[in-house]
Amino acid sequence: MKAVRIHAFGGPEVLHLEDVARPVPAADEILIRVYASGVNPADWVVREGGNDVLRPYLKLPMTLGWDAAGIVEEVGSAVTDFRKGDAVYGEPDFPGAGSYAEYCAAKASQFAHKPRSLSFTEAAGVPLAGLTAWTALFADGKLQAGQHVLVQGAAGGVGSLAVQFAKAKGAYVIGTASAANLDYLRQLGADEVLDYRSQPVTELTQGVDLVLEASPLRDNAERLRTVAALQDGGIFVSVNVDFPFSEEVLAALAAKHATGLLSNNQPRQEWLAEMAELIDASKVKVVVSRVYPLEHAAEAHRESETRHVRGKLILEIQQEAEPA
Incomplete structure (x- = not known):
């Protein structure tokens, strides 16, 4: 072959x-x-x-x-x-x-x-992007209907599916991307969209239950700024498993009684089957x-x-x- x-x-x-x-x-x-x-x-x-x-x-x-x-x-x-x-x-x-x-x-x-x-x-x-998003949102992020989630890097492979999965499960979704991709995020169902280059996330977004770092950016200074968007007791999940949270970020999370997690993809058949149901129901494209x-x-x-x-x-x- x-x-x-x-x-x-x-x-x-x-x-x-x-x-x-x-x-x-x-x-x-x-x-x-x-x-x-x-x-x-x-x-x-x-x-x-x-x-x-x-x-x-x-x-x-x-x-x-x-x-x-x-x-x-x-x-x-x-x-x-x-x-x-x-x-x-x-x-x-x-x-x-x-x-x-x-x-x-x-x-x-x-x-x-x-x-x-x-x-x-x-x-x-x-599969890979979908399982990465699903693991981060639901297994590690514990996302529930009615909660607010901020998806960073929302126009990419993982981010675009995360936006749709979260929305299909009843969450309120805020997505960040470049200006050229904001309309695309709206088409995917994001409730709010932000240009990460020109719109300071933490000045415009507060009290989110979950931050999902699906952006390839590896910058603990940016993470530190984003922690401010979390509500007390929130969760910050990153799919960049090779880039640990800095001591400063961990301290900022602790001050908010929040949790920081590096999310490792879990390839589970039952999750793939549930994704297929959402896709066939036209809830995810x-x-x-x-x-x-x-x-x-x-x-x-x-x-x-x-x-x-x-x-x-x-x-x-x-x-x-x-x-x-």
Whole structure:
């Protein structure tokens, strides 16, 4: 089968399309014929050699990609949730064989049936960003209906889904982005939108229950300013797990009896299934910015590295007509 792999860490030039053996699923795994794979910042962070959190887990050579949508080709002996021919989407094992490949084997518990209303290309844009947003909002952020959440970096892959998930669950959503993306956030359902460059968040927003840092910005001084937007006892959740809160930020949180958490993605089947229900109920839409063929993975990485992508970048793996 064809796969995009790396044999050394570095820039986009280390990505190579090559022939590799098709994986064999373990007892608790499914083998997916991959139709499309999402491209995420995590992919090029790994390609460059990872960060302090990821580096111990990375072994070369490796196939990148942790977003997959496709058809079940085989099921492991212990798998009961799927059968051959099922259309699925989910998050491949990390840091195992990834989804920049015609086939990937992954734990069945990290996949769910694909939203019926989405193409494979659209569905591939959901799992990693969606599970990151879901974990941060609901598992770590404890967000409830009627609460106020401030989503920083709301126009990106994680942020745009976080806005919609929070809104679908009955929260009041405030989103920050560049001026060019404010109308986009309104279209996603944000109740308030702020230009992070020109509108001081803490002067315009007070008493939020949850801050979700989905922006790639790693700046504890900015975090310190944002703590002022939290109400007493609120929660500040960041998806930037490689960037700990500074002592100053922790002290500011403590003064407000607030909690600061670094949120690590949890790939749970039941959450993917609930996301699919929201998508099929037209409460969440998936925005695909651009689709690249598999052999142009390096170009997709270069675009992702600009950090100015609205929605998701996708690699198309299979070009034939998608099954219903």
